[in-house]
Amino acid sequence: MPETDVMPEPSLAAPPPAAGTGKPLSVTRLRKTYAGVTAVDEVSMEIAAGEFVTFLGASGSGKTTTLMMVAGFCEPDSGSIVVGGRDVTRLAPQKRGLGFVFQQYLLFPHMTVWDNVAFPLTLRGVSKADQRRRVGETLEMAGLSAMARRRPRELSGGQQQRVALCRALVYRPPVILMDEPLGALDKKLRDQLQTEIKRIQQELGLTVIYVTHDQEEALVLSDRIAVMRDGRIDQFDTPRELFERPRTPFVADFLGAANFLPGRLAEQTPQGTSVRLDTGGLITARPQALPDGTRVRAAIQPGRLALCPPHDGFCTGTVDSVTYVGTLVRVTVRPMSGADTELVRLELPSGRAPAVGERVGLTADPANVSVFTDAEDGE
Numbered sequence: 001m002p003e004t005d006v007m008p009e010p011s012l013a014a015p016p017p018a019a020g021t022g023k024p025l026s027v028t029r030l031r032k033t034y035a036g037v038t039a040v041d042e043v044s045m046e047i048a049a050g051e052f053v054t055f056l057g058a059s060g061s062g063k064t065t066t067l068m069m070v071a072g073f074c075e076p077d078s079g080s081i082v083v084g085g086r087d088v089t090r091l092a093p094q095k096r097g098l099g100f101v102f103q104q105y106l107l108f109p110h111m112t113v114w115d116n117v118a119f120p121l122t123l124r125g126v127s128k129a130d131q132r133r134r135v136g137e138t139l140e141m142a143g144l145s146a147m148a149r150r151r152p153r154e155l156s157g158g159q160q161q162r163v164a165l166c167r168a169l170v171y172r173p174p175v176i177l178m179d180e181p182l183g184a185l186d187k188k189l190r191d192q193l194q195t196e197i198k199r200i201q202q203e204l205g206l207t208v209i210y211v212t213h214d215q216e217e218a219l220v221l222s223d224r225i226a227v228m229r230d231g232r233i234d235q236f237d238t239p240r241e242l243f244e245r246p247r248t249p250f251v252a253d254f255l256g257a258a259n260f261l262p263g264r265l266a267e268q269t270p271q272g273t274s275v276r277l278d279t280g281g282l283i284t285a286r287p288q289a290l291p292d293g294t295r296v297r298a299a300i301q302p303g304r305l306a307l308c309p310p311h312d313g314f315c316t317g318t319v320d321s322v323t324y325v326g327t328l329v330r331v332t333v334r335p336m337s338g339a340d341t342e343l344v345r346l347e348l349p350s351g352r353a354p355a356v357g358e359r360v361g362l363t364a365d366p367a368n369v370s371v372f373t374d375a376e377d378g379e
């Protein structure tokens with residue numbers, strides 16, 4: 001977060017690209033180091049008009065630094081940023097034509113909600129009549145019409161954040177940047193505002209770049225997610241692709257809390273690639289171009305495993321624990337063979353819960369099983 005109480009203002013000189021077309025934002029080989037620490041390392045991405053893109057990663061992975069370089073609050077060591085076909089890499093934030101919403105709302109405390117939202121239009125000399133129409137429409141869309149005369153201190157945190165969102169929306173910037181905008185709110189309010197942000201984004205066809213470390217939030221909101229680690233993007237894909245085809249063990253683990261089952265590549269079959277697990281069983285994964293005998297880990301998310309009769313699946317074991325979590329049940333299974341094997345974690349509909357101590361088999365659709373070599377890092 002930049003230490004500033006001056007609201008960044010985009011310039012009217014930046015023409016928004018036609019809705020639903022073109023690439024409003026492209027970032028090429030962006031890099032930033034701080035005293036020998038590489039915060040962002042050659043990040044490149046292209047974002048299409050109307051896309052909701054999220055930077056997701058653990059603390060310190062470079063999400064905010066990347067966003068701040070796009071915003072113009074942090075100067076890159078190298079690389080370029082193009083917004084609506086214009087290279088803005090060396091431009092001041094207010095000249096980039098972007099909107100911002102941060103975790104701290106940065107509202108003007110002495111101004112009413114209406115005046116806070118009207119402020120960017122006043123700055124640009126928009127006529128009073130146009131201001132009335134645009135502010136009125138924007139407040140109504142966010143369900144704030146009844147609060148237009150209040151001051152920020154007379155609003156809840158969620159309402160203040162809605163006002164900050166309105167202020168960023170009112171001049172219709174081509175791209176809106178949001179850095180953990182819901183981070184200060186409780187879970188229930190966060191869920192509610194996520195739905196609202198998504199609705200507004202879709203209604204207006206906005207292009208949004210959003211930073212969060214919350215996987216669920218990223219999955220709910222995003223068309224595509226850039227999973228960041230150590231200043232780099234591990235994978236930039238749709239939520240579904242990230243789940244079903246994680247490219248690295250880190251992505252499989254970070255998004256899906258995958259089970260990693262060690263073994264050795266056995267053979268290619270028409271169904272996929274067979275892996276002989278260290279526990280003795282044979283599991284089939286998506287086809288792999290790797291030599292037989294390669295040491296690998298088969299990765300499967302807990303929600304993609306199913307129970308089957310003992311000895312029918314790739315693993316037979318004993319149910320170690322059963323925990324009800326709403327409509328789901330979390331189950332751990334201790335594989336029968338292999339002295340020091342890890343527990344396998346499953347998530348099942350609660351109606352299908354086994355009993356602790358029950359002998360069960362485990363099975364998985366090959367399409368849901370990824371394979372990573374031991375050389376692939378990311379643990």
Ligand SMILES: Nc1ncnc2c1ncn2[C@@H]1O[C@H](COP(=O)(O)OP(=O)(O)OP(=O)(O)O)[C@@H](O)[C@H]1O
Pocket residue numbers: 034037038039040057058059060061062063064065066213
């Ligand atoms: N102003 C700075 N001076 C020195 N190091 C910095 C500075 N800003 C960020 N860093 C370092 O750069 C790396 C990336 O930080 P960044 O804030 O971008 O991560 P992040 O993924 O947004 O984390 P968080 O979720 O905690 O905000 C970290 O190692 C951080 O310590």
